[in-house]
Amino acid sequence: MALSRALFLFSLIITIFSTMAMAKDFVVGDKNGWTLGVDYQTWAANKVFRVGDTLTFNYVAGKDNVVRVNGSDFQSCSIPLTAPVLSSGHDTILLTTTGRRWYISGVASHCKSGQKFVIIVLPQQQDIWSPVPSPSPSPSASPSSSPSPTLAPEAAPPSNAPWAAASVPRRSLLQKKLFQIFNRNMVVV
Incomplete structure (x- = not known):
């Protein structure tokens, strides 16, 4: 009984940490941060x-x-009236859905000066502990090349929610929080 409980706990810990290890935190602009004079598309x-x-x-x-x-x-450096504006100085955005994401600075002429970038968010990577889903043919699937970060209009404008999808499972948020708590308590040497 004790051995099975220990194996269960070990498996649970491995599953949580393997999933957390896959999620990355990208500091936009690395050490330069979010400012003028950085080529964010290259970044x-x-x-x-x-x-x-x-x-x-x-x-x-x-x-x-x-x-x-x-x-x-993004192309015109315009800010829609309904677009949420983050301004804390240390904003963290959780990428919750796949697809293109466009980010700009809404201050004066910062966007026109190059303070903007586009990314493509891919599905979460499978880890070795997750079952591999069987491929199912999609009637709308068509052969295409890999996605490239070109500037194309988004299918629908962003929602008024601060960039979170309501249908995302909470499991990934819990794992992210545990990872942040764990890393906060570590001493960097």
Whole structure:
């Protein structure tokens, strides 16, 4: 009985940490943060963004902000009236759905000066502990090349919610929180 309980706990811990280890936190602009003078398209070009990952925007509060827009607003550097504007100076966005995401600075001419980028969010990566789903043919599936981060209009404008989908399972949020708590208590040497 004790052995089976220990194996269960071990399996649970391995499952939680293997899933958490797959989620990444991307600090936008790395050490430069979210500011003018950084080529964010180049920054994003060599990264793979997946559901469950987070984007962290670091900047001086009151001097900048972050706005998620659609493709046409991205190209024109326009901010829709209903678009949520983040302005805390340390904004973290959980990527909850697949597809293209466009982010711009809504301050003065920052967007027109290049403070913007587009990413493609891919499905969450399967880990070795998860069962592999069997492929099922889709009637709308058509052969295509891998997605490229080109500027194309989004199918629907972003919702008024602060970039979270209501249908996302809470499991990934719990694992992310546990990971953050665990890392907060670690000493970096």
